[in-house]
Amino acid sequence: MIKIDQSLVDKLKGAHSIVFFTGAGISAESGIPTFRGENGVWNKLKPEELANFDAFLRNPKMVWEWYNHRKKVIHESQPNAAHHSIAEFQNHFEEVTVVTQNIDNLHRRAGSRRIFELHGNIERNYCVNCKTYYNEELEFKDGIPKCKCGGLIRPDVVWFGEYLPEYEFDEGEKASINADIFFIVGTSAVVYPAAGLIQSAKRGRAVLVEVNLTRTEISSFVDYSFTGRAGEIMPAILEKYKLSVVN
Numbered sequence: 109m110i111k112i113d114q115s116l117v118d119k120l121k122g123a124h125s126i127v128f129f130t131g132a133g134i135s136a137e138s139g140i141p142t143f144r145g146e147n148g149v150w151n152k153l154k155p156e157e158l159a160n161f162d163a164f165l166r167n168p169k170m171v172w173e174w175y176n177h178r179k180k181v182i183h184e185s186q187p188n189a190a191h192h193s194i195a196e197f198q199n200h201f202e203e204v205t206v207v208t209q210n211i212d213n214l215h216r217r218a219g220s221r222r223i224f225e226l227h228g229n230i231e232r233n234y235c236v237n238c239k240t241y242y243n244e245e246l247e248f249k250d251g252i253p254k255c256k257c258g259g260l261i262r263p264d265v266v267w268f269g270e271y272l273p274e275y276e277f278d279e280g281e282k283a284s285i286n287a288d289i290f291f292i293v294g295t296s297a298v299v300y301p302a303a304g305l306i307q308s309a310k311r312g313r314a315v316l317v318e319v320n321l322t323r324t325e326i327s328s329f330v331d332y333s334f335t336g337r338a339g340e341i342m343p344a345i346l347e348k349y350k351l352s353v354v355n
């Protein structure tokens with residue numbers, strides 16, 4: 109039984125704007141492996157080997173094999189109860205914003221409308237040469253998709269050492285600073301500048317609520333910390349809130 113403090117419910121009742129800052133852990137129950145957990149993808153492969161531009165130029169075939177594998181896993185996955193409950197919060201609060209590090213599109217597929225994707229989206233691709241976007245099925249020749257101009261096509265995701273998309277980050281930061289309640293769901297909070305938004309929310313007026321299987325670097329920094337599965341805890345928080353407003 110998940111214990112939800114009445115004080116958190118009371119804070120939700122007084123809240124106008126809510127931000128959900130999410131990471132790979134929120135998609136774990138959809139069957140998408142996380143990066144740093146016990147079955148995390150980084151354990152087998154090093155970020156430098158895969159999620160950076162030089163690695164891509166050195167071995168585009170290997171990087172595309174990794175992204176095509178992840179795309180296949182994502183296309184076979186469904187949003188889980190955590191994604192759906194976050195979308196349902198939109199029916200109860202004026203301003204609900206999702207600021208996600210994930211590239212798997214599951215928040216959009218669950219019905220969330222205001223989403224800022226800090227690390228890009230696996231469904232989008234662009235030519236490194238002429239920046240033409242290719243968002244439909246790509247044509248692979250020898251395992252590599254090429255642009256009409258002859259340039260290499262890459263996934264539209266943010267690799268290590270690359271800047272985050274300015275608009276997404278700025279809007280995500282503004283939402284974080286203005287949040288009344290800032291949920292931190294399924295992230296190890298080790299990747300910057302994304303994880304810096306937690307401090308931005310704290311500097312604002314937000315009540316910080318962490319939902320994670322384990323304690324993380326920010327667990328001592330938050331106001332409420334729930335240890336367990338997001339797919340169980342997020343719906344439970346929403347249910348307790350809904351019950352409190354009808355009574």
Ligand code: BV8
Binds near residue numbers: 148210227270296297
């Ligand atoms: C940048 C690619 C400015 C897309 C990712 C040296 C040079 C340059 C930069 C740096 C440097 N040293 C450090 C940096 C900064 C670097 C960084 O932060 N490194 C870290 C690792 C130390 N950041 C960058 O490089 C960023 N860019 O700084 O640019 C710049 C530019 C030029 C020169 C200098 C600076 C870019 C960062 C983005 C990298 N791209 N992914 C993709 O393929 O996905 S990062 C990758 O990590 C994903 O995006 C992922 O979202 C992100 C964060 O991981 P999490 O989402 O938190 O996932 P994780 O597995 O870690 O944790 C899952 C959590 O869920 C766990 O806590 C687990 O307990 C929990 N969980 C599991 N199951 C559940 C659950 N919780 C609840 N319920 C469950 N069921």
Ligand code: ZN
Binds near residue numbers: 235236237239257
């Ligand atoms: Zn091109």
